[in-house]
Amino acid sequence: MSEVVLHELVKTYPGGDKRATDGVSLHIPDGEFMVLLGPSGCGKTTLLRMLAGLELPDAGQVVIGGRDVTYLEPRRRNLSMVFQSYAVFPHKRVFDNIGFGLRMRGVPAGVVRRKVEWAAELLELTPYLDRLPAKLSGGQRQRVxxxxxxxxxxxVLLMDEPLSNLDALLRLSFRAELKKLVSELGTTTIYVTHDQVEALSLGDRVAVMREGRIVQCGTPVEVYSHPADEFVGGFLGSPPMNFxxxxxxxxxxxxxxxxxxxSLPLPRALASYRGKELRxxxxxEAIAVEPGRTGPDGAVEVAVEVFEPLGSSTLLTTKLCGQTLKVSASAGFRADPGERLWLRLPPEQCRWYDPETQLALEAKE
Structure with missing residues (x-):
């Protein structure tokens, strides 16, 4: 079993005026692909480094497979890690790079060869085993x-933004390869990224971090469709959620x-907010464009400011009573700046937030 439990992890760097991680707790079941997502400086890499034993927490506990490893040195935790940089040995062949960790553990040569050949076949590296890394592409070096x-x-397999140095097209193909690989291995995997597309497409669950804390943890569909606060809604999505x-x-x-x-109808569950501001x-993409209609029930009239054809869709920037509202319309839709449109905002797609706390409100009828 390789279940991972993080309990109230705190890390403050010397001279820092705030905590890098501020009491982070997280339970990762055996075999799960967990993604830590957040902007730069949110604490996700620090959390990963404490898991790996590269950083020691000021408080809290790291448990792997039922064993407390909080203060164990990295080599005794039985973890493997893939870094943002390829970190391959330039003077060693691909074969020797792949087998390096096994040799350091004193694994017999025959077992090393068998395991290296298995991994090379799995990652389509067999033709390159005798090459030096300088003769490989960036994607091939990352596969090594x-x-x-x-x-x-x-x-446990730890990954710290392993795709960030690849170009966009290569990142897309390697992402699919990585998801298939991890699924076949069934290894508990913790993956750090600031890229929301990577997070939503790869993870079984996504933990969104902000300022050293986990603000929401759930399946990709949950965190995207039901953001726990305005930060999550604004961080996920391109373009992000409108408020x-x-x-x-x-x-x-x-x-x-x-x-x-x-105006738009408001759920009766929010009656206590009568006379108060709401968000x-x-x-x-949840907003429906209804051109040519005047004053349909449950719709609002907006003025188009910017029209952006994106190929697979059309992005409209509109104004509703002075507030900006982004709309993702169909690929063939056209609208000129200054044109007025009616937009329908489906009630089931609307999320409600308290302006002071920025937290989501329960609005079920």
């Missing part, structure tokens, strides 16, 4: 680094949110 990590039969500020109002059973002249969050 991954192969070196998987041959040692580690309990509109309005005033809750209405009488009796009739509730609405007013944006300064235009509405909605994804650009």
């Amino acid at each position: 680094a991954v192969a070196r990590a998987i041959v040692v039969d580690a309990d 509109l500020t309005g005033l809750a109002g209405g009488e009796g059973e009739s509730l609405h949110i007013d944006f300064g002249g235009q 509405l969050g909605i994804r650009p």
Whole structure:
């Protein structure tokens, strides 16, 4: 079993005015692909380094497979790690690079050869085993680094932004290869990235970090469709979630949110906010464009500011009562700047947030 449990991990660097990790707790079941996602400086790499034993926590506990490894040196944790840089030995052949960790552990030569050949075949490196890294492409060198990590039969595989040095097209193909590989291996994997596409496409679950804390952890669908706060909604998505500020109002059973002249229905569960400001969050692709209609129920009128054809879709930047609203329309849709459109915001796609706490509100009827 290679279950990983992090309990209240705290790390403060000397001279720092804030904690790199501030009481982080996380449970990663055996065999899960967990992605740590967040902007630069949020603490995700520090968390990974504490898992690897490269950093020691000021407080808290790291447990792997039921064993407390908080203060064990890295070599005694039975982990393998893939770094952002390829970190391959330039003077060693691909074969020797892949088998380096096995040789350091004193594994017999015959076993080393068998394992290296297995990993090379899995990662399509067999034709390159006698080459030096200088004669490989960036993607091939990254595959060598991954192969070196998987041959040692580690309990946990750690990856620190392994695709960030690859170009966009290569990153796309290697991402698919990596997901297939990890699925076949069944190894508990913890992957650090700031790239939301990598996080959503690779992970079984995604832990979104901000300022040393995990602000939401769930499946990719959960964190994308139901952001726990405005930070998560604004960090995930390209373009990110729209946020509109309005005033809750209405009488009796009739509730609405007013944006300064235009309004939308408001769930009855938010009746306690009557007379107060609320924030509405909605994804650009969830908004339906209804050209040629005037005043449809549950829709708002906007003015088009920018029209951007993106090939597979069309991005519109519009204004609703002075607030910006991004809309992802179909590929063939056209609209000129200054044109007025009606937009329908489906109630089931609307998320509601408290303006002060920025936390999501329960709005089920």
